[in-house]
Structure formats: C-alpha cells, structure tokens
Amino acid sequence: MTLYLNLAELLGDRIEQGLYRPGDRLPSVRALSQEHGVSLSTVQQAYRHLEDQGLATPRPKSGYFVPASRQVPALPEISRTAQRPVEVSQWDQVLEQVSSAPDERTIQLGRGRPDISVPTLKPLLRSLSRLSRRQDLSGLTYGSIYGDRSLREQVSRLLLDSGCQIAADEIIITTGCHEALSAAIRAICEPGDIVAVDSPSFHGVMQALKGFGMKALELPTDPLTGISLEALELALEQWPIKAIQLTPTCNNPLGYIMPEANKRALLTLAQRYDVAIIEDDVYGDLAYRYPRPPTIKSFDEDGRVLLCSSFSKTLAPGLRIGWIAPGRYRDRVLHMKYMGTGSTAQLPQMALAEFIAGGHYEPHLRRMRAQYQRSRDLMIEWISRYFPASVKISQPQGSFMIWVELPEGFDSHRLNRELRAHGVQIATGSIFSASGKFRNCLRMNYAAKPTATVEQAVRTVGELAAQLLAEQAG
C-alpha cells in the first residue's frame, strides 16, 4: 500500500474511534508531514482520500476538519463486570444459537459467518476439487498430528504480517480455532482454575471453561481500547489467575483494536504475575487498516502467549482449519490435540497451502476488508435510522460484526424469539457473558452483501426492538 493510503487509514481510524469529534480541527498538513516523516504532498493526498470518504472537510486557509454533520452514534458502555470468578452458564442459549443449520429462508444476522460467495475464493475451490481427484489419494489418509508441513510453512509466512517470526515447527494445525482455544485452555489450566476474560467475550471460550470446570473472571472492557489494564492488574493481585484469554485485534463482539501500547502493557503484566495469555486472532487479518495491527504474540519473549487462529473468518468456516502457536506449552497442546481429534483433515490443508502459496490469500483479504468496511458504514447508518434513538453501537475496526446496546431491562432473548416469525435471527448479548449479562445487547453480522433484503432485516430488528421497549415502558 502506498504511503498516503497508510496515513489516510490511520487518520480515518482516529476519526472513527472518536479521537476527533464532529467539527474538530484535524492536524495540519505540516505537522503530519513532520510526525510521520512523509512529504507534504503525501499528507495532502491522504486528506483528499479522507475527503472522498466523507471523513474530512477542507476549510480554506484553516486546514481540514471533521465534518460537523458526521453522525457518531453513541458507544456502548464500558462493561460492568462481576467482581469475582464465576462458573459459566448460558449453555442453553449458545446451543440454540449454534444448532441452526444453514437455512435459505432465515436471514441469519446472528452467526459469525463470513461472505463465502466472492470470486476470490474460487482458486480454493479449484484446488479442493483437483486434489480430490488426485491419484495418490494423500488427502484421504491420516496426516501428522502437527498438520500438513506445507500449510504450516504458509502459516508461518502469513504470521510475519502480524509481526510474528514463528517457524513452521512451532505451529500446530487444528480443527478450527475452537480446537486451538480448547487445547490452549486445557494445556494450562486444571478444573477449578481461574481464567480472566474480556467482557463481552467469545462464547466458545467460555463454554470451554464451563466444560472443563474452570471459572471465568470477566474484566471491564472499553469498547474502543479493550480490556481494562487497571482492572486486570487488580485482579491479578487479588486472584490466583492462571491465564488471560482475549481477542485484542478486531474483538468479537465489540470490534475494537486494542492499542499497541496496551498490548505491550498487558504482556508486561502477564510476565510480572507469571500467567499465560491465550490470544484469539481469528479476525486479526480482517482489520480495516493496513498493515494489520501486531498481535500480543509478536512481543512475546518467553513463549507465554498461545496464539490461536483459523481461516474460518478470513476464508471459509466449513474447512475447519485453524492453528495454534503454543510457545512453551507445545507438548501439552499436542497432547490435547491428540485426544481431541487425533489429527486434522488432510484435503483442506493441502488445498489451503496451495491457495496461499499461489498468492490468492492477500488479494482475497484486500477485497474482504474493503467490502466489510463499506458494509460496516452501511450497517451503522441502518441501525442509526431504524433502531430506537437510545441505541448505542460499537465502531468495528475490522471483521464483520457489530454490537448493539439497548437500554437496561431490554430483553434480547424475547426479541430473538419474536424475530422468528419474521425470518430473522440475531445473537443475543448474554451468550457473550459467563453469567448472562448483556441481555439488553445483541450482535449482528454484516458479512453478507448489503442488499435491500438485509436492510429490511435490520429494519425489522430495529422496529421490533422499539416495539418491545415501548411495551416495557408502557
């Protein structure tokens, strides 16, 4: 990417994150030129790009400003969390969520599915199809427990983009990120142990904690910067925490990117209190800014970070191919992988390795990032338009999921039930909490092409939410 686009994205992120509010003056061309070590014309190009995106307005002789008309929807609150570790509940709600099969008739805004209908995925399908017909049948036999060598080499190369230098030998292929996270947790913790998590947090991890009999300590989480480091430090002081599990880059469900300084500070805390970090980076490559933000793992010096990821969000979830870079916990993680699934399917690994080696991954990512960013803007517009005025919305900096907060007492379970008759489904907020908090919130997916049908579905959710709120008040 060129210098000016880089700068434009950086400024754009700051504006979107609310560092500059509507009507604010933006930094001068000269100041930016000095700060970033680029030419004046590069800064001017960047500002023209922001103008095109409606994020900056020039005023003659005064420089650039954030458009006063720019709507900045209110952000969700910083989560108020329990003050102590709890056993995880909510399985019934999660099961309801994940039981649904793909269904043509229902608009599924609830599930974490990427758009798989794009032409940039076609080379992957061709590889799958060609490898299936191959005479040596290597796709049908057991592979190594570590995973396919060629795929591990490609993953090792991709990890460079997030600042990680991790050899193929240090990467284990898993059956989706689910298996990576589950193996990571079990590699570190025993039943009864406490794991600190962001809040709201991915339900897959919390249900694994439940299944293994561990406890979750939900930490206050800022919708722009992530887990509160102050709260984390207090918790580390107070409780015998074994691991910190979080999704710091393009968080699910809040969409924030934890600032690099916070990532470093969190690692320092983990070192000081000698706890492991389980970093879920499954959406990291879908950050709208380029180059993508570094992982916490990229700063790791003593192997305490277990980086978990997959191709389920960037490419296709049905492949069930993920990976883990387990650092110093490699032997335990291998054991967990062996007992969980033995080995991971060979054919999709071989097809993925071919796809990436063939140079198809990066163009696909570029396309998806741009598509999801445009859809994010539309989604925010629709929610602002169709939801009750009291709504608060996250500002996703990557991925394809948005978090919507309604006033205290709103019941997203009831909303979801009533949406059935309209053929729409959302994810209820409470599955993102160990103890059923966030019942007044919901998560929606904007991966699908933003058609009139999707707009209508969002409108239905908004109008039904308004109706339920009115009943509640009445």
Place this chain on the structure above:
Amino acid sequence: MTLYLNLAELLGDRIEQGLYRPGDRLPSVRALSQEHGVSLSTVQQAYRHLEDQGLATPRPKSGYFVPASRQVPALPEISRTAQRPVEVSQWDQVLEQVSSAPDERTIQLGRGRPDISVPTLKPLLRSLSRLSRRQDLSGLTYGSIYGDRSLREQVSRLLLDSGCQIAADEIIITTGCHEALSAAIRAICEPGDIVAVDSPSFHGVMQALKGFGMKALELPTDPLTGISLEALELALEQWPIKAIQLTPTCNNPLGYIMPEANKRALLTLAQRYDVAIIEDDVYGDLAYRYPRPPTIKSFDEDGRVLLCSSFSKTLAPGLRIGWIAPGRYRDRVLHMKYMGTGSTAQLPQMALAEFIAGGHYEPHLRRMRAQYQRSRDLMIEWISRYFPASVKISQPQGSFMIWVELPEGFDSHRLNRELRAHGVQIATGSIFSASGKFRNCLRMNYAAKPTATVEQAVRTVGELAAQLLAEQAG
C-alpha cells in the same frame, strides 16, 4: 449372502479360533443340518467351500476333519493386569507413533490406516470433487453442531446392520471417532474418576483419560472373547467405576469379536452397577463374517451405551468424519463437541452422504472384508515363517491389525528403533496399556496390498526380533 456361505464362515471362524484343532473331526453333515435348520446339500456346499479354503478335509465314510497339517499359531496370553486404577503414562511413545507423516520410503506397519487405493472409493472422490465445484458453496459454511442432516440419516440406516434402531436425531457427527470417544468420556466422568478398559486397549482413549486426569482400570482380556466378565464384576464391586470403555467387535489391537452372550452379560452388569458403556465400534463393519455382529448398543434399553464410530477405518481416515449415538448423555456430549471443535467440516459430510445414498458403501465393505481376510491369512503365514518359534499371534476376526507377542523381556521399543534403518515401522505394545505393559508385544497392519515388499518388511521385523531375542538370551 447365501445360506451355505453363512454356515461356512461360521464354521471357519470356529476352526480359526481353535475350537476345533488340527486333526479334529468336524460336526457331521446331518448334525449341522439339524442345528442350523438348513438342508443337507447346503451343509455339503459349506464344507466344499471350507475345503477350498484349506480349512476342512473330507475322509471317505468318516466325514470332515480339520487338516492335520494346518498350523495354528499359539494365541497371546490373557493379559495380566494391574489390580487397581492407575494414571495413564506412555504419552511419549504414542506421540512418536502419531508424529510420523505419510512417508513413501518407510513401510508403516504401525499405524491404523486402511487401504485407500481401491477403486470402490472412487465414487467418494468424485463426490468430493463435484461438491467442491458446486455453486451454492454450502460445503464451505458452518453446519449445524449436530452435523449434516443427510449424513445422519444415512448413518441411522447403516446402524440397522449392527442391530441398532437409532433415529438420525439421536446421532451427532464428530471429527473422527477420536472426538466421539473424547466427548463421551468427558460427558460422563470428572477428573479423578475411574474408567474400566479392555487390555490391551486403544491408546487414543487412554491418552484422553490421561488428558482429563482420569484413571484407567485395565481388565484381564481374553484374546478370543474379550474382557473378562468375572474380573469386571469384581472390579465393579470393589471400585467406584464410572464407565466401561471397550472395543468389543473386531477389537483393536487383538481382533477378537466378543460373543453376543458376553455382550449381553456385560450390559446386564453395567445396568446392575449403573455405569455407562463407551463402545468403540470403529472396526465393527469390517468383521469378516456376514452379517456383521451386533453392537452392545443394539441391546441397550436405557440409553447407557454411547456408541462411537467413524468412517476412518472403513473408508478413509483423512476425512475425519465419525459419529456418536450418545443415548441419555446427548446434552453433555453436545456441549463437549461444541467446546472441542465447534462443528465438523461440511464438505466431507456431504460427500459421504452422497456416497452411501448412492449404494457405494456396501460393495466397498464387501471388497475390503474379503481383501483384509485374505491378507490376514497371509500375514499369519508370514509371521509363522519369519518370526522366532516362540511367537504368539492373535486371530483377527475382522479389521486389518494383528497382535504379536514375544517372550517376556523382549523390548519392542528397541526393535522399532532398530527397524528405522531398514525403513520399517511397527506399533510397540506398550502404547496399548495405561502403565506400559505389553512391551514384549507389537501390532502390525495388513491393510496394504500384500506385495513382496510387505512380505520383506514382515520378514525384516521377524528376523530382527529373533536377533534381539538371541542377544537377550546370550
């Protein structure tokens, strides 16, 4: 299959199991006709078939006899087992075993791989290839946590052959049998709990017990009839056993088929002491006799049997598609599946459903049963010829694995190490024990076409074993 072939297989099994010894007189044509309710000519046809197989010799006016020349290799001993539950060890040995990737140069007699080079698998590859190219891309998205509906319906139909009437709704698709077994164990037991197992026993299960912090109670196991019911009853009396885990049909590694009466008696014991049964049936469809033997699950009345299986041995392991019929433990098993892998890959499920619905499964099975049975006979011949005279050999009644016992003190680990230089690999006996017993045993695979290269590999193993034994004695 025709009546006479049925009868011939039954008699053949009895001869091979040593119920009739070389030189013994076999039952008269008339007696068999009455016992089995078939015509005299059917019995005569059956005997002629046994003659062709070298299992029976006619003597004029005297009837049929087991050929005196027929070598019946000695059977392995009934396992002597620990008298109390133990923590599982042997992970390092198992890891060495499962780390190896497919390698053209090494003859891998050690791993549990079926022959995937047969033409009867081609329709499966065609389905995989065709579905990959399909425009609706349903193979790339998340499926239901329960698995693909059409595949569950096919599995439900296949289960009828083992005597089970289980609705598709009661079947959950898993990522190989590994996930089924792991989920079953975790659905029933807590850390510290005791699970009774056959001995020798599948290492995947024992390593799962290790990973979950449970204890294994290895029970004496007869190489022809399986787990000792007397020992099991004593154990149930003495210990708070939570579950019995076993592979009663075409046992891995011993190859026996537990008699139906024993299966029923085992279930009765489980009912009396209120424990669950985790039944691994992954080789059940590969029983050489037809129709295949019933599962314990087929007698289950109160949902205490969790039947675990897969297509990894019957079709292809690289697909990583298994299933579980979890009976009354369905909700817990679902939770374990969700935390382990989320859902199972869609594409192979769809291809398998097509393959089975297209009528390709049964012909493939027929071919494989016949091929494996012929190879079993050859393998026994080779082992008898090339191994030290003190060798004892299992008499597999299905699947493609044989268990070889050498005298006490023989070290199969050392054998395996020294075999490396010869490009041959076997499975050491100790991985089939929780506590490293059976170090004097080894398991070999006879799935591959029995070429001169395979014969040479078996010869190498035998000769090296003889050499090590001689050194040991010297």
